[in-house]
Amino acid sequence: MAEDIHPDPSLIGGVPTPPIAFLPEPIKLFQTRARRFAFLAESNALAPYLTFLAALSKLQARLAATLPPVAAPAPMPIARARAAMPPIDRAAHAGDPELGATLAALLEGAVEIVMPEPARLALDAVRAASDDDRQWLLSNILSDQIPDDSAAPHLFVAAAVQVHMARLAAMLDAQTLVPVGFGLCPACGGRPATSSVMGAQGIENIRYAACACCGTQWNEVRVKCLCCGSTKGVSYRSVETTEATVKAEACRECHAWVKIFYQVKNPSLDPIADDVGSLGLDILMKETEFRRGGFNPYLTGY
Ligand SMILES: [Zn+2]
Ligand SMILES: [Zn+2]
Numbered sequence: 001m002a003e004d005i006h007p008d009p010s011l012i013g014g015v016p017t018p019p020i021a022f023l024p025e026p027i028k029l030f031q032t033r034a035r036r037f038a039f040l041a042e043s044n045a046l047a048p049y050l051t052f053l054a055a056l057s058k059l060q061a062r063l064a065a066t067l068p069p070v071a072a073p074a075p076m077p078i079a080r081a082r083a084a085m086p087p088i089d090r091a092a093h094a095g096d097p098e099l100g101a102t103l104a105a106l107l108e109g110a111v112e113i114v115m116p117e118p119a120r121l122a123l124d125a126v127r128a129a130s131d132d133d134r135q136w137l138l139s140n141i142l143s144d145q146i147p148d149d150s151a152a153p154h155l156f157v158a159a160a161v162q163v164h165m166a167r168l169a170a171m172l173d174a175q176t177l178v179p180v181g182f183g184l185c186p187a188c189g190g191r192p193a194t195s196s197v198m199g200a201q202g203i204e205n206i207r208y209a210a211c212a213c214c215g216t217q218w219n220e221v222r223v224k225c226l227c228c229g230s231t232k233g234v235s236y237r238s239v240e241t242t243e244a245t246v247k248a249e250a251c252r253e254c255h256a257w258v259k260i261f262y263q264v265k266n267p268s269l270d271p272i273a274d275d276v277g278s279l280g281l282d283i284l285m286k287e288t289e290f291r292r293g294g295f296n297p298y299l300t301g302y
Contacts, residue, residue: 018206021174021186024215026166030061036270040277052115053276053298059109060163067105070098072171086180088168088188090142094135103160110156122152144191144295151301158297165214183226185211186218191295192226194271199264210271212295225251226258227293239280245269246278248285256293257285272296
């Protein structure tokens with residue numbers, strides 16, 4: 001054996017701690033998502049809807065690149081930090097004029113997009129909505145609550161909120177984030193759409209949940225329910241029997257399930273686009289006693 005072989009110092013004492021979170025890079029986030037939606041539309045029964053979401057994501061990328069800079073989130077009050085609350089207080093943003101301007105720009109830009117008729121009617125309705133009605137829509141999205149009977153108008157408002165919150169989250173310092181509760185985004189307190197077992201070097205096989213609101217991805221241990229935090233009674237189901245890259249992580253404790261993506265097998269999987277693209281798994285899970293726990297405004301009502 002060669003004598004000049006030394007152990008890698010970074011491996012002494014075990015695996016290094018994975019970063020708690022990856023903050024979004026808004027322009028890249030939405031550009032990547034737009035390309036993925038467009039790709040998924042090529043071979044999917046939902047093609048018209050996925051093509052529309054590709055165009056909407058492209059518009060989000062354009063807004064992230066061209067809107068005036070947003071004011072950095074205020075330094076977190078000490079009481080909030082002590083209470084392990086996320087630095088972005090989403091509830092306080094319902095009346096934020098910068099968010100209102102982002103919504104107005106998104107509604108304006110969306111007029112040019114080809115979309116299914118129900119989406120077109122919803123867009124017209126939100127464009128004509130009073131300030132009070134827009135406030136109501138924004139408050140629902142900022143608290144992850146979408147009434148089933150008005151999913152379509154909320155979709156446009158959610159897209160605007162994603163742009164604004166991703167731009168805010170991008171200005172945070174990931175090092176200062178701390179866990180804020182079972183399965184909640186440490187940047188904004190939002191719920192995850194899905195989680196992914198990563199494939200990138202240095203974080204292989206580590207799981208990160210993706211915030212449906214601000215796009216932050218945060219570390220969660222594997223085989224743990226993202227809805228109640230239970231590590232007991234977690235099981236996996238998929239449409240494909242072997243080599244599935246998308247599975248339902250189902251919890252017997254709270255009867256919720258959330259999609260888990262294996263980026264380690266397919267690095268192109270997008271936490272939001274592939275959630276819509278894998279609707280077949282939602283249909284499969286509807287036949288079970290489990291309810292969907294992942295939050296995705298693009299899937300409400302499906
Ligand atoms: Zn978030
Ligand atoms: Zn659970």
